[in-house]
Amino acid sequence: MTISKTRFGLCLLFLCSAILVGCNAPLPEPTPQVDPLPDPTATATTTPRPLATELPPLDPTATSEPPAPVPATPEPENGFYRNPELGFSFLYPSAWDIETTGGDFPSAIIYDNDDPLQLFVGARILDEAVTVEEFAVDLGRTFAITGTTVLKNEATTLNDGTPAQLVTLSWFPDAVSETDQGMEMQANAIATISNGKGYALMLLARPEVLVTREQTFATIAQGLTLEQPELYGVPRDEGMILLIEEPETLDPALTLEDAAGIVGHVFSGLVQLDNTLQVAPDLAESWEVTEEGTVYTFKIRSNTTFHDNTPLTAGAVAASWERATDPELGSTTAPLYLGDIVGVAEKLAGEATEISGLEVIDDLTLMVTLDGPKPYFLQKLTQPVAFVVESENVTDGTENTPWWRRPNGSGPFTLRRWQEGSVILLDSNINYYGSPPTPTLIYLPFGRTGVSIFEANIADVAGVSTFNLTRVQDPADPLSPALQGGGLFCTTHILFNLDSSAVADPAVRQALSLALNRTQLADVVAQGGAVPAVSYLPPGMPGHQSLADIVRYDAAEAQSLLGDATPSLVLSVAGAGDVDRLITAVTDQWRTELGLEVTIEQRPLADHRTAIRSGDFGDMAWETDCAVYPDPENMLDHPFYSLSPANLSGFASESADEALLAARTEADAATRIELYQQAEAEILTDAAVIPVVHANQYTLVRSDIAGYIQSPIPVLWTTTATLTRQ
DSSP states (O other), X not given: OOOOHHHHOHHHHHHHHHHHHHOOOSSOOOOOOSXXXXXXXOOBOOOOOTTOOOOOOOOSSOOOSOOOOOOOOOOOSSSEEEETTTTEEEEOOTTSEEEEOSSSTTSEEEEOSSSSOEEXXXXXXXXXXXXXXXXXXXXXXXXXXXXXXXXXXXXXXXXXXXXXXXXXXXEOOOOSSGGGTTOOEEXXXXXXXXXXXXXXXXXXXXXXXXXXXXXXXXXXXXXXXXXXXXXXXXXXXXXXXXXXXXXXXXXXXXXXXXXXXXXHHHOOOSEEEOTTSOEEESSEEEEEEOTTSOEEEEEEOTTOBOTTSOBOOHHHHHHHHHHHTOTTTOOSSHHHHTXXXXXXXXXXXTSOSSOTTEEEEETTEEEEEBSSOOTTHHHHTTSGGGSOOOTTGGGSOOSSSOGGGSOOOOSSEEEEEEETTTEEEEEEOTTSTTOOSSSEEEEESSOSBOHHHHHTTOOSEEEOOHHHHHHHHSTTSTTGGGEEEEEOSEEEEEEEOTTSGGGOSHHXXXXXXXXXXXXXXXXXXXXXXEEEOSSSSOTTSTTOOOOXXXXXXXXXXXXXXXXXXXXXXXXXXEOSSSOOHHHHHHHHHHHHHHOOOEEEXXXXXHHHHHHHHHTOSOSEEEEEEEOSSXXXXXXIIHHHSTTOTTOOSOOOOXXXXXXXXXXXXXXXXXXXXXXXXXXXXXXXXXXXXXXXXXXXXXXXXXXXXXXXXXXXXXXXXXXXXXXXXX
């Protein structure tokens, strides 16, 4: 945005440019992509709104009289600013002009054509401890103005009774010409806080100009009205605002997302996990299994279509699985979740061109033959690699715009817009069976935790980090009623690179495990956000057992095992900036108990994942393994069977392999569990991996969302959840 010198004068030009350079908006600026939306940034509008009467004429004579009350009558056609995304509006003199910034602070600059005077407006998310008085005093820094002096700071209220502060600031900006030397600037401002967000209107001018506009500013301030934010043109009663880690891809065959991520909203498979973690029908309405458990016959729902109404048939399912197992595609999940189908192994190895175990009986019937009775096979089909894609759609992409940025999906939601770093908008697919009741989902890429975003009344569901856990668990805290908690089928662990000579000796790995005081890590460092690990399988998972005789804290034995060895170790972690305090606590314990200095090597998440998959991660890596279906095969066979493509450590044990292989086809449930427990005990005795803690999950959920599901494995609760707010 450029601002004319003739409008504002040189000193205000300098101020405005400084503000625009120094302003960091908490929510990135939206720009149209995929399908154009209404401009989400606020503009001057001609839509009448019953807020106030037209402002009085600009009177150059200063007055100390209080402004007259502003009645709630229809406003004029111009001179009205409303920012639905930030959630505020007010009237300004109709003769003034407005320029919007596309950001949050300032969101707009309104100016008078007749005087060097500007009105800056905006709103931003505040730290939870900031008071309205502190926010008001700090407005200079917020608007990137340095060296301010507070001339006035007094309490007031908005028309609706919301507490606010009136402040007057003074400063001397850097001169941009000799005529500006020593020129004082002042600002009258009103500041308020609502739902964790700070709002401010600031009128800036030279003192001799500002004093003539006190009546004008008082009337503007009096008309400030707060409302519920409306993000990206979606009314608050029509959309849920959720937080997410932005996906790397929506290609079901290549994604590493779980089935409850964005990919699971846009695409669907034959079956899904319901809110009790049982396999339930999805695109298939039913299935039959032969007595020996090796042949499954699926019936596709009639009239099922892709998002563009192209029929979704059994042939489309088969084509999707053929694509996912094409060795040239390079899917890392296809061998894990589709590898039990006869012919998949041969195709992945380049020894066959088709999956021999797939047979399309008719448009609505698909027969699948397995290489053995696999009791967990249906659970594997709940994963994204088994989701159905439309053949023509996957050939439409280009290098710059991959096909999955404009997907013709098979799932309960359609992708309306994906603007990287800003928003992913999903609309309910009205052609989907049991069409989701919530019209729109607004995903903001803030990760899965965001207490401040929730408190600012933006996010409807937000995870709680350990940093905020103690606070929100306090019954006196306003957020406490919104808190839900439960366990996760996840294990945070140290993954060893067994090709590294530094950790090749099991005694070294065992010493590192014995030196960890997991109770202290869970209770003190994680502050109750986790439980100490006494096994690899998490509590509640079928097959969970206590292996406290193996996974225990014994500093003396750890020192004895390590002896005089002082290996120089590198721990690879994902992230940037401050390292998670649980990680630093682990390395501190190793330093204290064993005298070891461990170097922490950070990489961006995508690079870290690539390094882990390629085995190029130094001596060990900080990882969290979460089950995607509730069977121990998922957490033990995949990462520890010697020939598994998901075996990232290089662990190999003949006896563990025998137990894992036998468990795959064992029909008796109790015997299967015993086999997995046997394998797990051997894996942990060898210290091929060090379990540290099992995370708990804590989530804030608004009371006007019905149907949220807190599950140890993420499930697609958004397909049935409803909004009850008006």
